[in-house]
Amino acid sequence: MSENTDQLDRAVMDAETRDSTASIGSNYAEKYGFYDEEAARNYFLKGAKGINHDVVENISRIKSEPKWMNEFRHKSLDIFLSKPMPTWGDTELMNTIDFQNIYYYIKPIEKSARDNWDDVPDYIKNTFDKLGIPEAEQKFLGGVSAQFESEVVYHSLKEDLVKRGIIFLDMDEGLKQYPELVREHFASLIPPADNKFAALNSAVWSGGSFIYIPKGVDVGASPLQAYFRINAENMGQFERTLIIADEGSRLHYIEGCTAPIWTSDSLHCAVVELIAMDNAYIRYTTIQNWANNIFNLVTKRAIAKKNATVEWVDGNLGSKLTMKFPCVYLSGEYAKAEILSIAFAGTGQHQDAGAKVIHIAPNTSSRITSKSISKDKGIASYRGMVKVYKGAKNSKVSVECDALLLGSEARSDTYPTMEIHEDDVKIEHEARVSKVSEEQLFYLTSRGITLDEARLLIVNGFIEPFTKELPMEYAVELNRLIELEMTGSVG
Amino acid sequence: MSNKSNKALLHLTDVSVTVENKQVVRGLSLTIKAGEIHALMGKNGSGKSSLSNALMGHPYYTISAGSAELMGQNVTELQADERSRAGLFLAFQYPQAIPGVTVANFMRSALIAHRGKEADMRGYRKELFAAMDELEIDRDFAGRYINDGFSGGEKKRLEILQLFLLQPTMAILDETDSGLDIDALKIVAAGINKFHTAKNGILLVTHYQRILDYVIPDYVHVMIDGNIVKTGGPEVALELEEGGYEVFQPAKTAVGA
Numbered sequence: 001m002s003e004n005t006d007q008l009d010r011a012v013m014d015a016e017t018r019d020s021t022a023s024i025g026s027n028y029a030e031k032y033g034f035y036d037e038e039a040a041r042n043y044f045l046k047g048a049k050g051i052n053h054d055v056v057e058n059i060s061r062i063k064s065e066p067k068w069m070n071e072f073r074h075k076s077l078d079i080f081l082s083k084p085m086p087t088w089g090d091t092e093l094m095n096t097i098d099f100q101n102i103y104y105y106i107k108p109i110e111k112s113a114r115d116n117w118d119d120v121p122d123y124i125k126n127t128f129d130k131l132g133i134p135e136a137e138q139k140f141l142g143g144v145s146a147q148f149e150s151e152v153v154y155h156s157l158k159e160d161l162v163k164r165g166i167i168f169l170d171m172d173e174g175l176k177q178y179p180e181l182v183r184e185h186f187a188s189l190i191p192p193a194d195n196k197f198a199a200l201n202s203a204v205w206s207g208g209s210f211i212y213i214p215k216g217v218d219v220g221a222s223p224l225q226a227y228f229r230i231n232a233e234n235m236g237q238f239e240r241t242l243i244i245a246d247e248g249s250r251l252h253y254i255e256g257c258t259a260p261i262w263t264s265d266s267l268h269c270a271v272v273e274l275i276a277m278d279n280a281y282i283r284y285t286t287i288q289n290w291a292n293n294i295f296n297l298v299t300k301r302a303i304a305k306k307n308a309t310v311e312w313v314d315g316n317l318g319s320k321l322t323m324k325f326p327c328v329y330l331s332g333e334y335a336k337a338e339i340l341s342i343a344f345a346g347t348g349q350h351q352d353a354g355a356k357v358i359h360i361a362p363n364t365s366s367r368i369t370s371k372s373i374s375k376d377k378g379i380a381s382y383r384g385m386v387k388v389y390k391g392a393k394n395s396k397v398s399v400e401c402d403a404l405l406l407g408s409e410a411r412s413d414t415y416p417t418m419e420i421h422e423d424d425v426k427i428e429h430e431a432r433v434s435k436v437s438e439e440q441l442f443y444l445t446s447r448g449i450t451l452d453e454a455r456l457l458i459v460n461g462f463i464e465p466f467t468k469e470l471p472m473e474y475a476v477e478l479n480r481l482i483e484l485e486m487t488g489s490v491g
Numbered sequence: 492m493s494n495k496s497n498k499a500l501l502h503l504t505d506v507s508v509t510v511e512n513k514q515v516v517r518g519l520s521l522t523i524k525a526g527e528i529h530a531l532m533g534k535n536g537s538g539k540s541s542l543s544n545a546l547m548g549h550p551y552y553t554i555s556a557g558s559a560e561l562m563g564q565n566v567t568e569l570q571a572d573e574r575s576r577a578g579l580f581l582a583f584q585y586p587q588a589i590p591g592v593t594v595a596n597f598m599r600s601a602l603i604a605h606r607g608k609e610a611d612m613r614g615y616r617k618e619l620f621a622a623m624d625e626l627e628i629d630r631d632f633a634g635r636y637i638n639d640g641f642s643g644g645e646k647k648r649l650e651i652l653q654l655f656l657l658q659p660t661m662a663i664l665d666e667t668d669s670g671l672d673i674d675a676l677k678i679v680a681a682g683i684n685k686f687h688t689a690k691n692g693i694l695l696v697t698h699y700q701r702i703l704d705y706v707i708p709d710y711v712h713v714m715i716d717g718n719i720v721k722t723g724g725p726e727v728a729l730e731l732e733e734g735g736y737e738v739f740q741p742a743k744t745a746v747g748a
Contacts, residue, residue, distance in 0.1 A: 443587035446547050448575035448604035461591025
């Protein structure tokens with residue numbers, strides 16, 4: 001009942017506060033695609049384009065890293081250089097990436113990760129002001145991290161969360177302050193050899209978040225947020241995030257990403273590892289809204305131990321090519337995985353998204369819900385993998401893929417794979433492809449709503465199962481983003 | 492009736508409607524003035540829903556001949572949303588479900604469409620809840636998705652809720668009474684009566700006389716095979732109830748003529 005009331009309040013509040021027509025006619029360029037020229041003029045350090053061992057050595061030296069990390073980077077680079085490009089997925093697009101035409105490390109200001117907003121140079125503050133970050137921090141976030149190019153430039157954590165022993169640092173600082181904890185878990189789920197892009201990240205990683213939630217601590221009500229901003233042309237952003245939720249703790253972490261629009265491509269290649277100890281709960285929410293010249297090739301993986309829950313809530317907007325398949329290893333009994341994703345692909349975009357769940361222990365359960373929208377010549381793919389090991393008895397798997405096509409040239413593909421080695425499991429799988437129905441459009445327009453807005457309402461309704469999982473501020477923002485995409489003025 | 496205004500809200504002259512090249516309404520004429528309630532009665536397939544949909548601008552139904560004027564304006568020149576904003580409303584026989592779009596959000600969008608983007612919507616919640624209370628619709632419905640999983644009666648009540656909030660000048664209610672039990676029928680009828688003023692007009696499209704016990708029409712039209720064959724007062728509905736549509740069946744013309 002209280003849940004009903006909450007939903008009602010939210011629906012009415014949402015309807016009262018949102019201005020559904022506010023951003024029609026504005027576009028990505030204006031809202032997110034601006035370029036901070038002053039920041040670029042003031043870069044503290046901008047290396048040369050291209051990738052080799054010198055670049056890696058330089059990054060490691062600037063960061064004064066321990067020897068093991070330095071060796072890890074070089075070894076990873078060797079793996080990257082020797083590994084061929086993937087032979088699956090959108091190889092045509094992928095093979096257009098020119099790895100030698102990318103900046104692998106840009107340090108925007110001398111002293112990174114300032115914890116006082118006033119100490120951040122104005123020209124960088126402007127960017128995050130425009131993106132609404134300080135406002136969100138004041139309103140409801142427990143902590144904020146803001147990364148500009150390769151480094152986190154601002155960082156905060158509310159005092160009560162500090163007192164409760166929560167650690168929220170950028171990854172570089174995490175390595176300095178908690179070397180043992182980092183060494184124990186870093187790359188434990190995603191070794192450099194996992195895939196070519198994970199290898200590249202392992203070689204040149206910079207920034208990202210390091211989080212540790214002590215036993216029994218609940219951060220749930222005030223999420224921690226990281227914001228990733230690419231500013232430069234031909235930039236490569238390689239943040240690395242490691243989150244450890246100790247036994248019985250709870251965390252909601254949110255990340256957002258944007259970039260200016262350039263004519264040539266940039267690369268975002270992150271690695272994210274989540275460790276949920278016994279009875280822990282982690283929700284990791286992503287709203288990425290990249291400009292359409294970004295290759296977004298991200299590896300995300302989590303482990304859920306006994307009775308732990310991991311939820312990936314993943315919103316994919318923008319980018320030229322996104323390849324992202326958040327994964328959960330269900331290694332302890334009664335562990336749960338929930339992977340809820342949406343993807344929006346317009347002309348010139350390929351959203352290759354999905355999920356991966358590995359059931360290792362008995363009584364584990366997973367639910368994958370994937371919603372995609374393809375508009376005009378956009379391509380959305382669902383690529384999913386569910387594996388149940390022998391002995392993972394009484395496990396439950398549910399996969400639901402829902403594709404909405406806007407226009408006769410839009411494309412949606414599904415590549416579901418199931419490898420089930422245990423007989424005592426319950427598996428559900430559903431896939432649907434649909435179009436916006438004429439009858440629904442007529443119903444809405446007969447109430448005075450224009451055809452464009454009616455279409456937008458239906459599309460936002462289609463992704464509502466996703467939107468309703470977001471904090472309200474983000475839900476409203478996501479609806480606006482969809483609106484921008486629908487008006488077709490992006491890029 | 493004499494004290495009612497003479498302004499024609501809906502003026503149909505020799506209107507024909509086609510669906511997929513099939514003619515379903517044949518040269519129908521009808522005038523509804525402000526303050527009037529007209530009942531349009533007919534069996535399934537008589538063309539009354541086709542007429543309703545065509546007037547609202549459903550893309551599958553074409554007004555192929557004749558003229559249809561809404562407050563002096565030719566409706567065929569307007570899109571469905573423009574017809575709505577011009578003051579026309581259709582309560583659907585089979586309202587569409589739209590998953591993911593809440594009633595609250597939908598009604599807000601519709602009201603802004605009608606009142607303009609600068610409209611002050613601060614009192615919206617109050618307005619919505621007041622209308623819901625009036626129609627005995629649980630407030631929880633504001634947070635539910637449009638017609639998604641609604642019972643037949645709930646759908647019809649939601650249509651009347653929209654009628655209440657949008658306050659059209661000319662309302663067509665297409666079989667709003669069908670599928671309602673007697674209690675729901677009374678609530679819906681009370682809603683229609685409450686909505687009705689000397690300034691608006693109602694075309695009540697129905698199969699049965701039953702609702703006319705609660706919403707008293709000024710005129711009753713009997714529709715058979717795409718045209719009106721008889722027009723009169725409420726007594727016509729009673730005649731129908733007793734003798735059935737056969738009484739009004741025009742003499743059969745030669746087959747194939």
